[in-house]
Amino acid sequence: MGWFVGAQPWVDWTWVADHRELILDRLREHVELTLVAVVIGILIATPLVLVSRRWRGVYPVVLTTTGILYTIPSLALFTLLLPWTGLTRTTALVGLVSYTLLILIRNAVTGLDAVPADVREAAQGMGYSRGRALVAVELPLALPAIVAGIRLALVTTVGLVTVAALIGHGGLGHLILDGLNRRFRTPLVVGSVLSVALAAMADVVLLRVQRRLSPWKAGG
Amino acid sequence: MRTRRLLLALLVAVGLTAAACSDSDNDPSVSSGDGDATTTTAAGEVVGAPISFVPLDPGAVTFEALENGDVDMALLFSTQGVIAEKGWVVLEDDMTLQGSDNLIPLVRTEVADDTVTETLNAVSAALDTETLTELNRRVDSDKEDTEAVARDFLTEAGLLEGDAASGGASLTVGSANFSEAEIVAQMYTLALEHAGYAVELKAQLGSREVLVPALESGEIDIEPEYLQSLLAFLDENTESVTPDEGVALAADLLPDGLSVLEPSPAQDQNAIVVTAETAEKLGLTKVSDLKQVTDALKMAGPPECPERPLCIPGYEEVYGLQFDV
Amino acid sequence: MDLLRDVVEWFGDRASWRGSDGLVHLLAQHVWLSAAAVAISCAIALPIGLGLGHARRGEVFAVNVANIGRALPSFAVLVFALQLLSIGTGPALVALVVLAVPVMVTNAYVAMAGVEDDLREAARGMGMSGWQLFRRVELPLAMPLVMAGVRTAAVQVVATATLAALVGYGGLGLLILRGLRTRDDVEVFAAALTVAVLALITEVVLAGVQRLLTPRGIRRITEVPAMAPVIDPNI
Numbered sequence: 001m002g003w004f005v006g007a008q009p010w011v012d013w014t015w016v017a018d019h020r021e022l023i024l025d026r027l028r029e030h031v032e033l034t035l036v037a038v039v040i041g042i043l044i045a046t047p048l049v050l051v052s053r054r055w056r057g058v059y060p061v062v063l064t065t066t067g068i069l070y071t072i073p074s075l076a077l078f079t080l081l082l083p084w085t086g087l088t089r090t091t092a093l094v095g096l097v098s099y100t101l102l103i104l105i106r107n108a109v110t111g112l113d114a115v116p117a118d119v120r121e122a123a124q125g126m127g128y129s130r131g132r133a134l135v136a137v138e139l140p141l142a143l144p145a146i147v148a149g150i151r152l153a154l155v156t157t158v159g160l161v162t163v164a165a166l167i168g169h170g171g172l173g174h175l176i177l178d179g180l181n182r183r184f185r186t187p188l189v190v191g192s193v194l195s196v197a198l199a200a201m202a203d204v205v206l207l208r209v210q211r212r213l214s215p216w217k218a219g220g
Numbered sequence: 221m222r223t224r225r226l227l228l229a230l231l232v233a234v235g236l237t238a239a240a241c242s243d244s245d246n247d248p249s250v251s252s253g254d255g256d257a258t259t260t261t262a263a264g265e266v267v268g269a270p271i272s273f274v275p276l277d278p279g280a281v282t283f284e285a286l287e288n289g290d291v292d293m294a295l296l297f298s299t300q301g302v303i304a305e306k307g308w309v310v311l312e313d314d315m316t317l318q319g320s321d322n323l324i325p326l327v328r329t330e331v332a333d334d335t336v337t338e339t340l341n342a343v344s345a346a347l348d349t350e351t352l353t354e355l356n357r358r359v360d361s362d363k364e365d366t367e368a369v370a371r372d373f374l375t376e377a378g379l380l381e382g383d384a385a386s387g388g389a390s391l392t393v394g395s396a397n398f399s400e401a402e403i404v405a406q407m408y409t410l411a412l413e414h415a416g417y418a419v420e421l422k423a424q425l426g427s428r429e430v431l432v433p434a435l436e437s438g439e440i441d442i443e444p445e446y447l448q449s450l451l452a453f454l455d456e457n458t459e460s461v462t463p464d465e466g467v468a469l470a471a472d473l474l475p476d477g478l479s480v481l482e483p484s485p486a487q488d489q490n491a492i493v494v495t496a497e498t499a500e501k502l503g504l505t506k507v508s509d510l511k512q513v514t515d516a517l518k519m520a521g522p523p524e525c526p527e528r529p530l531c532i533p534g535y536e537e538v539y540g541l542q543f544d545v
Numbered sequence: 546m547d548l549l550r551d552v553v554e555w556f557g558d559r560a561s562w563r564g565s566d567g568l569v570h571l572l573a574q575h576v577w578l579s580a581a582a583v584a585i586s587c588a589i590a591l592p593i594g595l596g597l598g599h600a601r602r603g604e605v606f607a608v609n610v611a612n613i614g615r616a617l618p619s620f621a622v623l624v625f626a627l628q629l630l631s632i633g634t635g636p637a638l639v640a641l642v643v644l645a646v647p648v649m650v651t652n653a654y655v656a657m658a659g660v661e662d663d664l665r666e667a668a669r670g671m672g673m674s675g676w677q678l679f680r681r682v683e684l685p686l687a688m689p690l691v692m693a694g695v696r697t698a699a700v701q702v703v704a705t706a707t708l709a710a711l712v713g714y715g716g717l718g719l720l721i722l723r724g725l726r727t728r729d730d731v732e733v734f735a736a737a738l739t740v741a742v743l744a745l746i747t748e749v750v751l752a753g754v755q756r757l758l759t760p761r762g763i764r765r766i767t768e769v770p771a772m773a774p775v776i777d778p779n780i
Contacts, residue, residue, distance in 0.1 A: 015363070071700070071744040073707040075718070076737035079725045086439055087425060152615070159618035163708070166725065168425065173620065177424075180624045180711065182399070183280030184363050188628070192621035199616035207612075272565065275723065276632065276713045285632050285713065397726070429727040520713070523723040526566065544565045 012186045019187075023175070027194055030171025033164070034157045034198075037093055041100030041153060048101075049108045050134075059109065066102035074099070074160050078167045092169035096160055100153040107152070111145025112138050144214035151206035158199040162191075172198075269516040270544035273532065275523040278398045280360055282520045292498055295521030295531065298491040299349060299400060301357020309499040311492045312506035317538045318489035318530055319448035319460030323347060323404060324467075325481040326445040328435055331391060337481055339415045340442070343407050344484035346377040352400065352486045359399045366399065366423070370406035374414075385416030394431055394440030397424045400488060404444040427524050428453050435478055447483055449490075452529040490530055492519070507539055519543075551731045552738070561735070566719065572739065575716035578634070579703045579747070582641035586698060589642070590649035591691070598657020598687070599679050607654035614647020619705050623712060632713035637706070644705055645698035652694025656687035685760050692755035699751055703744045707736075717743075 016023065052059040069077070078095045085091040115138045123133040139146075165173030172191040179188025274291050276282045283302050286294040293311075296303065303310060325340045355373060358364045374380045391412060395405035402423045409421045422440060425431055432453070434440045447466040451458040454473040461469060463483040470480045494504055502513050510517075525531040526543070535541045555561050562568045597603040622643050626636035660683045668682045707718030717736045724733035 012363075019365075068741065071704055071741040072737050073704050073718070073721065073740050075707055075725065076721045076733055076740070079721060079733045080730060080737065082725075082728070083730060086437075087422070087430075087434070155612075155615050158616070159620070162618040162620045165620075168422070173618075176618075176621050176624050180281065180627065181277060181279040181397075182360055182363060183284055183628075185628060186363075188621075188624055192618070192625060195618050195621060196616050199618070200613075203612055203616060274632075274713055275566075275710070275715075275719060277711075281627070281632060281713070288631055290631050290633065290713075426728075427726045429729075433728065522726070523710075523719065524727045527727060 008185045010185050011189050015186045016190060023190060023194075026172050026174055026191070027198075028171075029169070030158070030161050030173075030195065030198065033089070033092060033096065033161050033169065033171055034154060034202075037096035037157050037161075038100055038150065038153050040093065040097045041104050042150065044097065045101055045104035045108065048105055049112070052105070052109055053112060053134075062105060063102075066098075066105060069098045070102045074163045075166060078164060082167065087168045089169050091167060092161070092164040095164065096157055099160055100157060103153045103156065104149045107149025108142065108146045111142035111149075114145065115141045140213075144210050147206060147210040147213060151203060151210065154202040154206065155199045158195055158202065162195055171195075269514065270542040271510075272516065272518045273526065273543050274518055274520045275525070276520045278522050283360070285520050286493065286495060289495075291518040291520040293492050293494045293517060293519045295519060295525060296491055296493045297398070297400065297488050299353040299356055299486075299488040300360065301353050301355075302361055303491075303493055304353070305357060305361060307496050308493045309496055309504070311494065311504055311509070313489075313491070314506040314508055315538050316460055317507075317534045318491075319451075320463050320466060320483075321446040321448040321487050321489040321530075322463050322466070322483035323352070323486045323488065324445050324447050324450075324483040325408065325442060326432075326435065326450065327442045327479060327481060328438065329477055329479045331389070331441045332479065332481070335388070335415055336391070336412065336417070336442075339411050340408060341482045342379055343374070343377075343404075343411050344482055344486075346373075346379060347404075347484045347486040349486045349488070352403075352488065355403050356400050359403060366402045366406045367410070370403055371410055374407055374410055379411055380414050384414045388412075388415065388417035390418045390420070391442060392420045392422060392440045394425050394434055394443045395421075395423045396428065396431060396443070397426055401444055408442055408444065427522070429524070432478075436475060445480065446488060447480070449528075449530055450480075452534075456529040456533075458529075492535075507535070507541075510541055511539065548730060548734060552734045555731050555735050566715070566723075568735075568739070571715050571717050571719055572743075574714070575703075575706055575718075575740075575743070578637055578641070578709060578714065578716055579699070579706050579743075582638055582645060582702050582706070583695070583699045585638065586642050586645035586649055586702075587695060590646040591653055594650040594653025594694075595657055595679075595684070595687070595691070598654040599675070599683060601658065604654075604658070607650055609651075611647045611651035614644070617643060619644050619708060620711075623708055627712050634714055636712045637709035637714045637716075640708065641702050641706060645702050648698045648701070649691075649694045652697075653687070653691050656690035656694075657683055659690070660686050688759045689755065692751065692758065696748060696751040696755070699747050700744045703747050704740060707740060 048062050052062050074095065077098065078091060081091045081094055085094065119137060119141070120133065123137045128136065161171050162173030162176055164170040165177045170177070172195045175187035175191030176195075178184060179186075179191065271293075274285070276285060278297065282294050282296065283300075283306075285291045286308070287306065298310065302308075323344060325344065327336070327340070351373065355369050358369050359366055371380070393405050393409045393412070395401040405421060405423060409419045412419045425434065425440075428445075428449070431440070431443050435443060447463060447470070448458075448460065451461065451466060451469055451473060454470075458469065458473075467480060467483060474480070492507055492510075494502075498504065502515070503509060504513075521531065526533070528534070532543050536543060556568075560567070564570070594607060597607045619640050623636050623640040626639035630636050630639070664682060664686075665678060668678045673681070706716055707721055709716050710718030710722045717740050720732045720736035724730065724736065
């Protein structure tokens with residue numbers, strides 16, 4: 001059990017040194033896919049959030065649609081996109097972006113809704129237009145929740161990218177997949193450790209941003 | 221209070237029942253049918269219990285499953301080096317289900333100019349089954365890179381001599397999702413690059429069902445194929461053919477725009493493999509011996525096996541074996 | 546759309562349901578795996594989360610463990626577990642438990658820690674022992690949030706159990722994997738639809754269980770704090 005090809009070390013450092021470039025390439029691909037997906041997610045989510053706040057009837061629809069996209073297993077979603085966009089990066093991105101939408105929209109709307117009614121009324125009383133009130137008053141107060149959403153989106157996207165290796169664009173997931181196919185520990189360990197580190201880093205950095213934006217809260 | 225307790229009890233009862241009714245020993249691959257019973261085929265023969273199929277990607281996971289005894293037999297490829305290494309037994313294909321599965325380049329006719337054709341044919345000619353087996357072993361067991369192994373082979377075969385040319389067109393080589401396909405695709409890539417082409421390699425794309433459409437759509441230009449299996453994919457009623465017959469048949473069956481080049485002497489076909497212990501215990505030397513086995517067996521194979529004419533459906537038809545799929 | 550029509554036909558075809566790669570068998574496998582994973586995770590996570598919350602200790606750990614858990618891609622955990630265990634149930638269970646436990650721990654802790662101090666003091670004042678405090682005051686109050694964690698985790702587990710097919714366990718993921726390899730979109734769509742429906746059923750059933758386990762007197766709509774977000778995608 002586990003000793004099939006002779007005792008393998010968990011990390012063969014020679015292999016790591018020899019494949020430095022491959023590892024860095026995959027790391028770069030992973031970071032790129034994650035950032036691009038979340039940025040596109042934010043770009044799509046923003047108008048949806050604004051529309052949801054303006055016309056409350058829209059929110060349930062938006063929530064349900066993105067919610068459904070959510071329960072579709074990632075592997076299935078990627079696979080179903082193949083006929084449309086082929087084994088390209090676009091397929092991976094479309095799938096990844098879909099999963100960020102629910103997180104981003106839900107957190108933003110919840111954050112904006114949490115702005116106390118008196119604050120909103122005060123802004124209105126001071127003659128702020130709807131738009132100005134949003135930008136100058138509500139947004140800053142909702143920022144911690146919005147950032148929390150971005151944080152969550154980033155961390156989960158890092159994980160989803162690994163699965164995208166099965167459709168050819170999975171960054172560090174390819175190292176993990178190689179480890180699976182060849183029962184080869186080194187790329188598995190390297191790929192896994194790096195993805196966890198990437199996710200952890202994204203989490204910590206954004207957590208700090210989140211805390212800075214809400215100094216009055218003890219945490220989160 | 222009482223309703224709550226009642227409901228909890230009900231939930232527990234349902235849970236226990238579900239657990240009891242689930243597959244024995246939490247084993248996902250044992251069918252819930254009879255274990256040791258024999259069944260009678262339409263031809264009136266008495267055969268053993270249906271063989272359970274465990275889908276696993278070809279490669280080290282399957283090797284390990286066989287090694288550990290998680291499965292009794294595995295559908296492997298005849299050139300996988302681990303077979304000889306572990307002293308495993310390949311069950312002889314006594315009713316010749318598998319034809320000549322010679323390695324052969326499948327290309328988009330449009331890109332197959334003289335240089336491309338010559339280069340790829342040279343690679344094919346230099347390969348044989350033994351070499352292929354050794355290269356597989358280096359990648360799957362020794363964990364070497366497919367590119368390094370391909371390069372070594374080409375260098376030794378003298379196919380990378382002289383300066384590399386340049387200025388050729390752009391090409392894309394694709395490969396299926398197993399080591400050998402990637403190794404051969406690497407060979408094509410390196411050889412074509414040496415001949416001056418700008419080549420992109422898209423490896424591990426999936427199985428034939430992904431690759432052939434990718435060729436048709438132009439997403440890839442070249443991929444290594446296996447003659448008999450390709451023919452079976454194009455027309456499931458194809459019979460076993462010799463390489464020459466196969467090439468002629470392929471010209472008929474292939475969609476417009478695709479063509480095969482020359483077949484290589486190297487062959488790789490599906491093979492049912494068991495460990496030496498199992499072969500001895502059950503008295504297996506050839507595939508038809510399986511019919512006499514009454515124990516319920518488990519076989520590992522690629523997920524697409526139930527749909528491949530040269531895989532489960534073939535074994536069912538030609539050998540009269542029964543799988544519980 | 547052609548695809549939808551084909552999918553409906555697929556469901557209507559009896560062959561799709563029978564055999565060891567038929568819907569009945571795979572669905573049963575999938576449900577069994579998910580249920581086992583959730584049960585094991587509860588058995589691990591709830592004592593830890595509830596215990597720490599009751600004792601008001603280990604806040605940093607308990608509050609952050611969900612974050613840490615989220616950073617572990619299930620695919621990686623799955624393959625890692627395969628290094629140590631045989632193909633099939635083992636690695637799948639490990640990966641799903643690792644997925645579910647962190648969320649449950651954090652939610653359980655936050656739920657318990659959220660019981661106001663005056664309430665606890667009042668209960669103590671009435672002569673309740675620690676255990677009585679836990680059972681009659683804290684647990685009922687914490688139940689909604691604890692169950693929210695279980696629900697979230699369960700839905701994630703159901704969706705992520707599809708990855709188990711990669712290590713030789715069957716389940717609905719097998720149809721997806723095979724459909725990916727052989728470009729059979731009908732199979733993939735049908736399987737994905739089934740998983741989504743299963744996830745929905747899981748959510749509804751557990752919401753029902755939550756309602757039943759919450760004493761009528763304190764049934765209320767619970768606000769889930771932003772730090773323990775309700776939904777994670779199926780990785």
